[in-house]
Amino acid sequence: MRNVSSLTLVLSEKCNFSCPYCPQQKGKNTLKIGDIFDFLDLLRPRLDREVWLGFYGGEALLSWPLVKKTVAYAEKNFKNKFRFTLTTNGSLVKKEHVVFFKKHHFDLVLSYDGLAQKNRDARSLPAVEAALMNLQQHYPDGYVINSVFTPDTVPLLAASIEQMLKQGHSRLQYALDLCVPWAKKDLAVLETQLGRLANMAKKHRQKTGRMPLENFATNGRKGIFACFAGRDRLALLPDRTVWGCYLFYDLLGHDPANPDYARYCFGKLKEFIALPARALAAKAANYAELRQDYFSSEKKELCGLCDDLERCAVCPVTAALATGTLAMIPDWTCRIRRITRRATSLLNGAATRLT
């Protein structure tokens, strides 16, 4: 395992929303502050020069005292080592939080689905929109809005992003719910929406010199993608288990009888602390096999033989949440990858239309 450059603390399983696309199971588990201190202290010799420390939930702001105590501990004991990030549904963000985020230079991810938010949790709209205004006013460069679209809400994608741009939010990204099937007609709508989005982003870039959509901010580099989990990142989950990435817990954490649980779980925090170097290396080696060229489609075609291999990057856990098998990619994900690549080409002038 390399030096660690990214740590995620999943503070609790509690959330005040029930988003239809969320893969997390709700529960009562919550981290204790002592667990977080132990985790950070244990990893101290393995930490990179600069490390992203991410707070995640459930809804992370339901565990606000844990966030404050962790930041205070990190700043006192790990001088300038960490850059903080926090993911929130926005519904509980108040002025007090924004002041704290700004003071500690947090990079926030605010989950807001634009015109599709009402499909997600209609009652949340006033609180989330107030939080967005608050952030825009007091910490404009400190947040990115992440909007998730499903086959049902994808017709609202381009108009949602357009509205957020008009409202003056400068950092946006969209995500697609890949855990549910996308029918041919949904993919056709997606193509049209991404075509509109690419044109919109292009015009915005010409006018302002800035690319507002992080999805389109590509460096154009090609290469074989490898999942980062367990290589340079780790996550501590609310039941005190340690994984290479928090998504593995959504897939396997509630199924200890699954053979993949033992392959990918580093054990409870106390076991992880006591893990001999050889056992740690063996777990890390399992993660190292999660490379795009070892993945396969549901039709059992190896990604390693695909013409698009070096331009493709699929999260093996998200794929497994749909297919039930780690690194087995559903057919619609391949199609979506191709559609999104064509949209990026359109934006960069390498294609004239989306087909």
Ligand code: SF4
């Ligand atoms: S497009 Fe599909 S088959 Fe090709 S590399 Fe990507 S996931 Fe694998």
Ligand code: SF4
């Ligand atoms: S590819 Fe998926 S499982 Fe791997 S680190 Fe990224 S989000 Fe986590």
